[in-house]
Amino acid sequence: MTETRALRSVHTVAALRDQIRHWRAHGERIALVPTMGALHSGHVALMQAAREKADRVVVTIFVNPTQFAPTEDLSRYPRTLEADLDKADAAGVALAFVPDVAAMYPAGFCTTISLTGPALGLETDFRPTHFAGVATVVAKLLIQALPDVALFGEKDYQQLQVISRLARDLDLPVDIVGVPTLREPDGLALSSRNIYLSPADRAAAPALHQALSRAAQRISRETVIAPAIDEARAAVTTAGFALDYLEARHAETLAPIASTAEGPVRLLVAARIGTTRLIDNVAVPA
Numbered sequence: 712m713t714e715t716r717a718l719r720s721v722h723t724v725a726a727l728r729d730q731i732r733h734w735r736a737h738g739e740r741i742a743l744v745p746t747m748g749a750l751h752s753g754h755v756a757l758m759q760a761a762r763e764k765a766d767r768v769v770v771t772i773f774v775n776p777t778q779f780a781p782t783e784d785l786s787r788y789p790r791t792l793e794a795d796l797d798k799a800d801a802a803g804v805a806l807a808f809v810p811d812v813a814a815m816y817p818a819g820f821c822t823t824i825s826l827t828g829p830a831l832g833l834e835t836d837f838r839p840t841h842f843a844g845v846a847t848v849v850a851k852l853l854i855q856a857l858p859d860v861a862l863f864g865e866k867d868y869q870q871l872q873v874i875s876r877l878a879r880d881l882d883l884p885v886d887i888v889g890v891p892t893l894r895e896p897d898g899l900a901l902s903s904r905n906i907y908l909s910p911a912d913r914a915a916a917p918a919l920h921q922a923l924s925r926a927a928q929r930i931s932r933e934t935v936i937a938p939a940i941d942e943a944r945a946a947v948t949t950a951g952f953a954l955d956y957l958e959a960r961h962a963e964t965l966a967p968i969a970s971t972a973e974g975p976v977r978l979l980v981a982a983r984i985g986t987t988r989l990i991d992n993v994a995v996p997a
């Protein structure tokens with residue numbers, strides 16, 4: 712398959728920069744889509760959105776060890792490089808940057824981005840070192856590629872807000888764009904983790920999105936938040952999930968929020984069913 716791909720793969724920062732410099736010399740706009748591989752239709756949607764925003768799309772494929780806790784099994788993370796390259800190629804991506812760990816974290820590497828703001832609470836309560844790893848690798852990728860625009864899925868909504876804030880705070884000259892979550896017909900958000908759901912858990916899983924959507928409609932009508940959140944938590948638990956969190960937050964700062972008078976609201980959930988942990992989020996209509 713490799714020889715028929717129009718997509719080019721590079722493995723070093725120098726080769727990435729050479730190619731991008733060449734395109735820039737011809738006045739072309741560059742979009743970056745950072746991924747950890749195991750590409751699915753949600754990633755393809757990111758690449759398609761990227762194509763509409765730039766002349767050249769660069770995808771990065773790097774399973775970033777620093778965003779995994781020692782308790783999370785980095786070695787079990789799916790690695791499907793050849794299939795990923797085929798998907799990126801079919802989606803019109805021009806370049807894949809596929810560094811190894813030594814290229815991203817050479818011997819002596821000792822710099823980590825420290826975060827507060829949107830990184831506080833939610834995922835951080837359960838994965839305390841996760842966003843420092845994400846922010847550090849994304850900052851590196853943005854500085855290495857210096858794209859005009861970088862696209863991230865709204866599915867990982869807290870990650871999107873952390874990265875948006877990071878780009879502003881560090882004056883990175885890039886537009887961070889969120890792409891809406893792709894869903895199965897029954898509402899379940901597309902995720903590489905869905906394949907781990909047993910048939911019974913898969914049947915129960917849409918309850919997560921249903922509970923969030925119902926709560927969002929109720930908050931929109933009533934403006935106060937607590938009753939709708941309580942109802943949604945109960946619905947998710949009744950459906951068989953063990954809840955990590957289900958909260959209403961300010962849609963940009965992710966500060967805790969008690970009523971719609973405090974600004975745009977996003978509802979975010981993480982819950983476990985069987986052996987699988989799912990996350991999802993929805994906007995509360997204004």
Ligand code: PAF
Pocket residue numbers: 745746747773775778845848849867870
């Ligand atoms: O969302 C992901 O796949 C990863 O967290 C990212 C942004 C590629 C950083 O490793």
